[in-house]
Amino acid sequence: MSRRYDTRTTIFSPEGRLYQVEYAMEAIGNAGSAIGILAKDGVVLVGEKKVISKLLETSTSVEKMYKIDDHVACAVAGIMSDAHILINTARLQAQRYTFAYQEPMPLEQLVQCLCDTKQGYTQYGGLRPFGVSFLFAGWDKNYGFQLYMSDPSGNFSGWKAAAIGANNQAAQSILKQDYKDDITREEAAQLAIKVLSKTMDSTSLNSEKLELAEIFLAAGTVKFQMCPSDKLNKMLVKSGLTQPSADA
Amino acid sequence: MESVFGLVGKDFAIVVADSSAVHSILVHKTNEDKIMLLDSHKLMGASGETGDRAQFTEYVQKNVALYQFRNGIPLTTAATANFTRGELATALRKNPYMVNIILAGYDKDVGPSLYFIDYIASLHKVDKAAFGYGSYFALSMMDRHYRRDMTVEEAIELVDKIISEIRSRLVVAPPNFLIKIVDKDGARQYAWRESIKDAPVAAA
Numbered sequence: 001m002s003r004r005y006d007t008r009t010t011i012f013s014p015e016g017r018l019y020q021v022e023y024a025m026e027a028i029g030n031a032g033s034a035i036g037i038l039a040k041d042g043v044v045l046v047g048e049k050k051v052i053s054k055l056l057e058t059s060t061s062v063e064k065m066y067k068i069d070d071h072v073a074c075a076v077a078g079i080m081s082d083a084h085i086l087i088n089t090a091r092l093q094a095q096r097y098t099f100a101y102q103e104p105m106p107l108e109q110l111v112q113c114l115c116d117t118k119q120g121y122t123q124y125g126g127l128r129p130f131g132v133s134f135l136f137a138g139w140d141k142n143y144g145f146q147l148y149m150s151d152p153s154g155n156f157s158g159w160k161a162a163a164i165g166a167n168n169q170a171a172q173s174i175l176k177q178d179y180k181d182d183i184t185r186e187e188a189a190q191l192a193i194k195v196l197s198k199t200m201d202s203t204s205l206n207s208e209k210l211e212l213a214e215i216f217l218a219a220g221t222v223k224f225q226m227c228p229s230d231k232l233n234k235m236l237v238k239s240g241l242t243q244p245s246a247d248a
Numbered sequence: 249m250e251s252v253f254g255l256v257g258k259d260f261a262i263v264v265a266d267s268s269a270v271h272s273i274l275v276h277k278t279n280e281d282k283i284m285l286l287d288s289h290k291l292m293g294a295s296g297e298t299g300d301r302a303q304f305t306e307y308v309q310k311n312v313a314l315y316q317f318r319n320g321i322p323l324t325t326a327a328t329a330n331f332t333r334g335e336l337a338t339a340l341r342k343n344p345y346m347v348n349i350i351l352a353g354y355d356k357d358v359g360p361s362l363y364f365i366d367y368i369a370s371l372h373k374v375d376k377a378a379f380g381y382g383s384y385f386a387l388s389m390m391d392r393h394y395r396r397d398m399t400v401e402e403a404i405e406l407v408d409k410i411i412s413e414i415r416s417r418l419v420v421a422p423p424n425f426l427i428k429i430v431d432k433d434g435a436r437q438y439a440w441r442e443s444i445k446d447a448p449v450a451a452a
Contacts, residue, residue: 100334101327109319141357142321 009122009129020129021122024152027078027131033165033199034064034075035192036135037175038147042185042216043137045075046192048165048200049209058208062226065213069094071104071222072138073215077165078152079131086130090114106140111148111156119154129153133164137215139222145215167199174198185216189227190239197241205241207232250295251382251414251422252282254350254362255390255406256375258397260431261352261360262438263293264407266382266414266422271298278444283428286312287322290353291428291435292332295379296367297346304345308332325353329363329371337369344368348379354430382422385413400429404438411441 005011006019013019032050036043047064063080067073068090076083093113097105114134121129129152136148149164150156161179163171174195183191189212197205212227212235227235236242254263269280283293284305292308294301311331316322323331329351339345344367351363364370364377376394378386389410398406407427415421423444428437 100331101323102330103324103327106319106321 008126010124010126018122018153021153024078024129024131025133028133028152028165029168031077031079031165032064033163033167033171033196034077034135035161035163035171035175035196036075036137036147036149036159037161037179037183037188037192038137038145038159039183039185039188041145042188042214043139043145043147044185044188044192045073045135045137045213045215046189046196047075047077047211048196049211052209058229062211064211065226067224068110068136068138069098069104070224071140072107072110072136073213073224074137075135075164075213077133077168082130083132083134086114086117086132086134089117104140106142107136107138107146107148108143108158111136111150115150115154115156117154118150118152122153135162135164139215139217163195163199166201171195171199185214189214189235193235193241194239197239205236207236210236249381249418249420250282251378251380251386251418251425252293252295252348252350253378253383253386253390253410254293254352254376255394255398255403256352256360256362256396257403258399259354259359260400260403260429261291261354261362262403262407262427262429263291263350263352264411264425264427265293265295266380267424267426267440268422269298278422278424278442278446279440281426283426284309285428285435286328286351286353287316288434289322289355289430290325290328290351291430293350293352293428295348300345300347304335304347305349308335324355325351325358325361325363326355326373328353329365329373333365333369333371336365336367340369350377350379352430352435354432354435356432360431381418382410382414385417386410389413408441415443 005013009020032048034047036045049063064075066087094105133151139145147159149162161175207229214225237244252265263283265282267280268278269276286292286309294305346367349365354360364372364374376390393406411425425441427439
């Protein structure tokens with residue numbers, strides 16, 4: 001019966017659901033997961049890489065993390081090509097704001113702007129929604145470090161810790177138990193990796209399957225840093241999630 | 249010709265504008281308010297084409313209000329100044345606004361600030377600024393007497409010196425001036441300086 005109400009985004013079902021939006025979220029549920037954790041001195045984003053091949057040029061390609069502006073970055077989960085369009089929109093919005101006001105765009109406004117775009121695709125135009133969820137992380141002078149999660153419906157909220165993508169509900173409940181309000185950036189990175197290792201499908205964990213990024217303040221400017229793979233490996237060994245390699 | 253000038257003090261900023269509304273040889277009124285309150289902590293003194301002045305300052309005021317409603321936080325003075333300049337710049341090569349603006353504001357983290365924005369969309373952050381024929385006298389007086397971190401009393405003393413200079417030296421000098429101030433407690437009217445009061449009108 002629901003078949004009648006699910007082929008177009010622009011109609012509600014009799015139960016008041018938007019099936020296309022829900023199906024978009026299904027698509028994301030099959031994609032590589034990402035976790036974000038807000039620490040008192042920064043924000044940590046961790047992503048699970050689904051595309052693993054020896055032939056992949058790992059030094060130049062980044063799968064999960066993208067810088068939107070100097071003070072904002074995001075992790076994605078879902079259809080990568082959809083994500084790219086939205087990331088470009090976000091980058092444009094951020095620059096437009098800075099062009100008008102000569103100040104960095106406050107994080108909440110940037111996320112709101114992007115979500116307004118996403119909402120449009122659930123109400124008019126006859127186009128399908130974007131099959132991406134985002135974790136936005138950054139710093140602004142109004143509210144300091146912040147973490148936001150948004151989904152295909154165009155809803156978003158601020159989080160202390162959040163997970164998107166495959167097994168995000170399991171990850172979210174582990175985060176609920178283990179998150180402390182005054183967690184440091186280093187502890188947050190350890191926690192994020194630990195949670196991801198529990199919810200990821202693969203049996204062994206190494207730096208090739210993960211991406212880790214941190215946002216923090218250094219000398220008054222916001223820094224976005226991707227963790228290099230040797231440092232990531234060290235962290236994994238330290239948490240006991242990987243066996244140290246034989247020649248260490 | 250209209251005079252607007254402003255200066256930054258220790259933890260406040262002052263904007264002064266004449267209050268005559270003139271149309272050719274006729275003085276419509278002598279108590280026109282040309283300094284708009286943009287929000288609780290910002291003042292925008294404007295001079296130029298009367299219609300453009302009213303239209304443009306109200307446009308900026310409403311956009312400042314809209315930003316606050318939408319985002320829950322006020323615009324900083326710097327952001328407001330850049331927004332204003334951007335609007336003037338966009339209109340410049342099509343349908344320019346003939347308005348010169350002195351924007352004063354107080355931000356908690358920055359303190360008082362003053363911005364000079366002219367009708368062809370230049371923007372300068374300054375300690376003192378002036379527009380109009382009165383600017384010849386205002387800027388010279390301020391160059392001579394202005395110091396950083398003046399108290400309100402010292403600043404008003406300088407303002408009065410400037411007004412006195414404009415009144416005595418400008419051939420068609422505006423008779424009345426309005427002084428507004430902005431500090432940590434907000435933006436508000438400080439005083440009138442009237443040399444011509446409208447004749448009292450008998451009630452019916």
